[in-house]
Amino acid sequence: MRIGELANRTGVPTRMLRYYEEQGLITPLRLENGYRDYDEYLVERVLKIRRLLDSGVPTRIIRDMLPCLNDIGSTIVADPDPELRAMLVDQRDKLAERIVLLQQNRDALTRYIDAMDHA
Amino acid sequence: MRIGELANRTGVPTRMLRYYEEQGLITPLRLENGYRDYDEYLVERVLKIRRLLDSGVPTRIIRDMLPCLNDIGSTIVADPDPELRAMLVDQRDKLAERIVLLQQNRDALTRYIDAMDHA
DNA sequence: TCGAACATTGACATCCATGTAAAGGTCAAA
DNA sequence: TTTGACCTTTACATGGATGTCAATGTTCGA
Numbered sequence: 597m598r599i600g601e602l603a604n605r606t607g608v609p610t611r612m613l614r615y616y617e618e619q620g621l622i623t624p625l626r627l628e629n630g631y632r633d634y635d636e637y638l639v640e641r642v643l644k645i646r647r648l649l650d651s652g653v654p655t656r657i658i659r660d661m662l663p664c665l666n667d668i669g670s671t672i673v674a675d676p677d678p679e680l681r682a683m684l685v686d687q688r689d690k691l692a693e694r695i696v697l698l699q700q701n702r703d704a705l706t707r708y709i710d711a712m713d714h715a
Numbered sequence: 716m717r718i719g720e721l722a723n724r725t726g727v728p729t730r731m732l733r734y735y736e737e738q739g740l741i742t743p744l745r746l747e748n749g750y751r752d753y754d755e756y757l758v759e760r761v762l763k764i765r766r767l768l769d770s771g772v773p774t775r776i777i778r779d780m781l782p783c784l785n786d787i788g789s790t791i792v793a794d795p796d797p798e799l800r801a802m803l804v805d806q807r808d809k810l811a812e813r814i815v816l817l818q819q820n821r822d823a824l825t826r827y828i829d830a831m832d833h834a
Numbered sequence: 835t836c837g838a839a840c841a842t843t844g845a846c847a848t849c850c851a852t853g854t855a856a857a858g859g860t861c862a863a864a
Numbered sequence: 865t866t867t868g869a870c871c872t873t874t875a876c877a878t879g880g881a882t883g884t885c886a887a888t889g890t891t892c893g894a
Contacts, residue, residue: 647816648816648820650813650816651771651813651816651817651820652770652771652813653820661820661824664823664824664827676831676834680831681828681831681832684824684827684828684831685828687824688821688824688825688828691817691820691821691824692821694769694770694771694817695814695817695818695821697766697767697769697770698770698810698813698814698817699814701767701770701772701780701810702807702810702811702814704783705780705783705803705806705807705810706807708783708803709800709803709804709807712795712799712800712803713800715795
């Protein structure tokens with residue numbers, strides 16, 4: 597599909613789709629006329645990118661993570677590079693930290709709301 | 716305490732402490748000579764701000780949340796404004812969404828790492 | 835064949851969180 | 865009294881994600 601359709605289906609502006617490409621997050625084919633040609637599976641990938649960005653994960657990190665977050669739960673290990681593994685562990689641990697923190701804040705908000713309701 | 720000490724104790728550069736003030740996140744007193752005078756309790760608050768920023772929560776949101784995330788678990792409901800309540804609920808739900816998303820990505824990474832280890 | 839809808843690249847603009855520097859005031863200690 | 869450490873405000877710079885626009889090419893339907 598072309599960029600406009602992908603933009604419609606994902607809600608991600610064409611500007612951003614080109615940006616993601618520039619950042620190496622997606623690599624559409626090209627039609628003979630130079631138009632980008634997006635494969636069906638990229639719909640899911642773009643949505644995943646959006647959710648990650650919305651969660652505060654920068655494109656650089658997303659780029660590193662993407663090959664591992666395979667859409668289908670296929671978990672195809674292409675390359676058991678120990679350096680890659682270390683990076684992934686590191687990244688996961690950072691995620692875990694953020695999760696704990698956000699949970700704490702979520703709970704604090706909930707407590708506060710509850711306290712409001714009992715007043 | 717003055718800005719330098721607070722910076723030392725929190726690891727947050729003075730530049731950022733002034734920025735947080737500009738954004739309405741902290742409001743130090745002033746000494747007669749114009750120096751900022753930070754209360755002891757602001758140490759915790761600054762650390763909290765840092766953690767939130769590191770989790771991708773923008774200053775604007777932090778500003779709204781801060782009065783509710785009281786350092787001491789005191790939960791003093793100053794103002795049972797229904798509009799404030801709605802904003803807090805909304806904010807909490809957004810947090811919850813992010814948490815779920817991050818958990819998913821964390822789990823996906825973990826699965827991938829495990830798969831690497833079994834290869 | 836012409837116009838509308840859609841592509842392309844490239845550039846410039848903006849917001850946010852930061853770094854950094856300039857020009858100057860305060861204060862304590864040598 | 866001067867030096868050095870610390871503070872002030874102001875400003876300009878940067879990097880990342882995004883908006884917007886200009887100039888141009890492609891395709892398709894009236």
